[in-house]
Amino acid sequence: MTSFRDDGEAALDWVARYLEGVGELPVRARAAPGEIRAGLPDAPPERAEPFAAVLRDLDEVLAPGLTHWQSPRFFAYFATTGSEPGILAELIAAALNQVGILWRTSPALQELEEVTLDWLAQLLGLPPGWHGHIEDTASTSTLTALAAARGALPDRRVVVCSEQAHSSVTKAARLLELEVRTVAVDEAYRMRAGELTLEGACAVVATIGTTSTASIDPVPEIAAACERDGVWLHVDAAYAGAAAVCPELRDRFAGWERADSVVVNPHKWLFTPMDCSTLWSRRPDDLRRAFSLVPEYLRVQEDVVSLSEYAPPLGRRFRALKLWAVLRCHGREGLQRIVREHVRLAELFESWVRAEPGWEVCAPRLFSLVCFRREGGDEENERLLERVNESGEAFLSHTRLGGRYVLRLAIGNARTTEDDVRRAWEALRGGS
């Protein structure tokens, strides 16, 4: 059997070559449904195989089934980046294999998570003193916040959000058996705060950076209404929250400092590998009431509240390590530089669309997402999108606005350059 160091060298070389070459690969996976499965044996091996066999099959079997989220021309959904410091921190986290159950099962995990969340709150301009912790995804962060809200206001069984809120709100409400009341949006896809009714509501989810258009709900008005009625305000800034590192974009976050909880996903636009969703709350005692359970076999002498008392799972990975590495190896300046460049590139793309006859921008561009379409019917735009995606040159996704099929170009990969955006635009125009 080869040694860990030899296998490690091979894995590291594989990864380095992947990152060096990912920009040349077709972005969306080319495999047909079932194709990857068909290339794998039906049964597990009886005897140990060398790690080299794993690397070989990664190339020979799995590769066609990879959609390259690390590609600089990945523009679908919200584009992400697993940056180099985050990748290497994940290697170390896996080797340390910390299991955060109690503070004593990994004081470093718990305290680094607390410190890193404080750092990130400072970078984003969130109020000092909020309690922060990491969940896997925004689905879980929002579920956690809404569970606390339900517990705090047990006689109210309604969650209010705009019709543009993320599907995770409905998913969490279903699990919590809360009713979802949706509020209509205005022409810029913002919740119509005037139509907000909080009767029976335990929580409102306001979104800064909705999934379809990155629109911003009027958080100050919503916060005022929530404060009047004692309703929990959860702000979903899973994608856009990262932009708060830039002072010139901070005005878009007005009012989130009045929230009861805020979710931001560093695995979206903060260069942290999947998965890492950060949740802050000014009301940690309500989270704790919803989730704390300490059975006998977990009773200890030290008087420290463990992070698992604020969250659905008992055990947690050492996710803080990658977030810490990302914040340190970019610094505030580095994070700002990339976010600014992404916003600039989105502005540029928007200007190309506006200048081109037969094309239109379909929603205000506030961050790094552009919603647009070509003259013609929905089918034509759908075909256009499919043609570009199938070409492998770029990968975009779609939404539907006012009943119309709309294309989305989301910039969020740290490797994306102006040339990459231009190539996507040329593919779109050429493919029309």
Place this chain on the structure above:
Amino acid sequence: MTSFRDDGEAALDWVARYLEGVGELPVRARAAPGEIRAGLPDAPPERAEPFAAVLRDLDEVLAPGLTHWQSPRFFAYFATTGSEPGILAELIAAALNQVGILWRTSPALQELEEVTLDWLAQLLGLPPGWHGHIEDTASTSTLTALAAARGALPDRRVVVCSEQAHSSVTKAARLLELEVRTVAVDEAYRMRAGELTLEGACAVVATIGTTSTASIDPVPEIAAACERDGVWLHVDAAYAGAAAVCPELRDRFAGWERADSVVVNPHKWLFTPMDCSTLWSRRPDDLRRAFSLVPEYLRVQEDVVSLSEYAPPLGRRFRALKLWAVLRCHGREGLQRIVREHVRLAELFESWVRAEPGWEVCAPRLFSLVCFRREGGDEENERLLERVNESGEAFLSHTRLGGRYVLRLAIGNARTTEDDVRRAWEALRGGS
């Protein structure tokens, strides 16, 4: 700025040295509460720092706050292993940064997860054709199963489990607003099936390998009762499930093939780095009814059900890669060899305790966990445990059985040898 390859070499070397030397480190973290936090700056850096600074602070600041789960003398809770193939697969997964939302966002992630879960089901002797997927922890797997059960039987609001069931059952029930009805256990800490009443119950959680003693509920009798009343049977084999790879231990799992869902945690006793919890169900449609939501921006042409439709979070990491690497690089034989050795070492330790005057074994030993104590009061045993844990020579945990304080020695680290178990025993005897 240094290159990824240089930083990668440094990280890999750090990891290799860590794994080579972890056996010599004091097992439990020596830091006092707040000590790690105090060693870290209050504010994030303005400018980018080199990755070398992260590695330096890992040694200089974080190291005293690490509890060494990778140590061969980690015997607390359930001991785990982040094995080498799993560690390197995590490096690759972070570099690929796949985000499993829809099948098309990573066909390789979805299909490898399906295949790997099929492989593992075969290794464990679970029935063919069950639907399997990966969650972060057993807390989430059990929550998922119970949410499906609640949805399938909406008029029944009770979950039944033994008083020895894991706290995650109560935590899930709280989130789902189900009532927990506990059933007493017999002298071997098994649920008294004769006392099972299923009135109003939507689910029973039976445990194979309880947390305190690794006892086994009488699953065949429980399954028969559930079948009679149409109640969902969820089997929690989070720890012990791994032992089903050994045919000679398979009889301990009688009846789990009649369950509606089964959870096993490869991150516990199957050498897979944290986090990886596998959930199988014969009733995937009920899971899907509980969790499926497909908003417009996620509608696609291909007719493939994505794994996120069976689980609470929308996005998933490429966890299957590490599980696949672990299964391949160990093979069935390799997994069996380690599990058998752990059971042998636990038997050996048990025999030492039995042979030693003044010590007693406190529960039947069925897998790799020994529950024992020394003559004398609870305080004496508690002091003994604390003395051994503080010495750094080994790390054990405790539980309470029949009101008495009991020590637990759990074997589950792949690096553990007979010599390590002997050292723990000597520390316990010497420290008495």
